[in-house]
Amino acid sequence: MRARELGRKSVVVGDRVGLVGDTSGAAGALARIVRIAERRSVLRRTAEDDATTAEGRLERVVVANADQLVIVSALADPPPRTGFIDRCLVAAYDAGIEPLLCLTKADLAGPEQVLGYYTELELPYVLVRPDSDLDALRALLSGRVSVMVGHSGVGKSTLVNRLVPEAARAVGVVSAIGRGRHTSTSAVALRLPPAPGVDGDPGWIIDTPGVRSFGLAHVSAESLLHGFADLVEATVDCPPNCPHTADAADCALDAGVAAGKADPRRLASYRRLLSSRSGEGDPRGEADQRNPGDPLAGS
Ligand SMILES: Nc1nc2c(ncn2[C@@H]2O[C@H](COP(=O)(O)OP(=O)(O)OP(=O)(O)O)[C@@H](O)[C@H]2O)c(=O)[nH]1
Ligand SMILES: [Mg+2]
Numbered sequence: 210m211r212a213r214e215l216g217r218k219s220v221v222v223g224d225r226v227g228l229v230g231d232t233s234g235a236a237g238a239l240a241r242i243v244r245i246a247e248r249r250s251v252l253r254r255t256a257e258d259d260a261t262t263a264e265g266r267l268e269r270v271v272v273a274n275a276d277q278l279v280i281v282s283a284l285a286d287p288p289p290r291t292g293f294i295d296r297c298l299v300a301a302y303d304a305g306i307e308p309l310l311c312l313t314k315a316d317l318a319g320p321e322q323v324l325g326y327y328t329e330l331e332l333p334y335v336l337v338r339p340d341s342d343l344d345a346l347r348a349l350l351s352g353r354v355s356v357m358v359g360h361s362g363v364g365k366s367t368l369v370n371r372l373v374p375e376a377a378r379a380v381g382v383v384s385a386i387g388r389g390r391h392t393s394t395s396a397v398a399l400r401l402p403p404a405p406g407v408d409g410d411p412g413w414i415i416d417t418p419g420v421r422s423f424g425l426a427h428v429s430a431e432s433l434l435h436g437f438a439d440l441v442e443a444t445v446d447c448p449p450n451c452p453h454t455a456d457a458a459d460c461a462l463d464a465g466v467a468a469g470k471a472d473p474r475r476l477a478s479y480r481r482l483l484s485s486r487s488g489e490g491d492p493r494g495e496a497d498q499r500n501p502g503d504p505l506a507g508s
Contacts, residue, residue: 211242222396223273248273252304255424258485272356278306281359285318292508295478296423299436303428310334313364329439347404354413361419362389369416373399393418437479443470
């Protein structure tokens with residue numbers, strides 16, 4: 210039980226708490242959470258991007274104290290969305306959490322397109338298929354608290370069940386239109402079992418419910434750029450306080466792209482985020498209507 214003075218939404222998955230009462234765990238035992246330790250990291254998302262509306266500002270803490278954000282994206286069914294991955298990278302940077310890209314359903318499609326988009330970032334990644342061995346992933350998870358985020362139906366719970374066989378997380382089906390059905394409804398932290406060849410603490414994995422979007426209203430426009438480390442170099446020639454938007458006079462990003470210093474798709478993604486934060490775009494654009502030429506770009 211939570212002590213009443215802590216408030217309704219005060220404790221989130223990943224929190225380290227102080228307990229008083231009967232901590233035996235026996236049937237009928239009752240203990241109270243009386244204190245929440247200072248958080249090492251806080252992963253947040255907002256319902257929408259727009260900080261000028263009440264709905265946009267509605268902020269949720271996804272988890273506390275995570276060290277690693279495992280961005281789970283299926284290579285097909287549902288198709289990958291680099292716009293969504295880009296948002297997660299911004300959120301990870303903002304929270305001080307290291308990102309890891311986990312590409313599932315590698316038995317259904319190849320990773321070339323997605324990985325090609327991130328070549329400049331040197332983003333760590335793992336590929337998962339139903340029969341793949343998970344040693345590389347286990348090594349990356351060991352000793353840390355990792356939280357998985359991704360759209361519904363990408364295979365988060367399937368993966369958790371493979372990593373933690375006794376987890377018994379319910380697994381859903383993907384509908385004909387390529388969307389999951391929001392099978393998982395709450396976040397759960399699970400202790401990873403000891404793995405052969407991995408010494409020490411195997412770490413923790415947190416499974417979360419699928420999200421439709423990852424709103425970033427809580428991230429300042431300046432901080433958005435940190436999620437796009439491959440664009441930073443091209444901004445050194447920008448005028449002071451350059452907003453980097455498409456209509457900004459003398460923004461050096463356009464010249465940087467023209468000179469081959471940055472990928473035009475990455476610049477387009479960054480600018481989509483900038484404009485959706487100012488309330489111009491549709492942050493939940495699924496197959497992004499403004500990008501008919503790039504089927505992966507949606508968020
Ligand atoms: N072909 C293939 N199917 C997979 C793979 N991983 C998961 N699936 C299937 O994808 C469907 C959805 O998997 P879940 O694990 O429920 O997805 P989830 O990300 O937990 O979804 P939510 O809880 O709704 O967020 C299930 O039918 C799985 O069997 C994979 O690597 N290859
Ligand atoms: Mg699930």
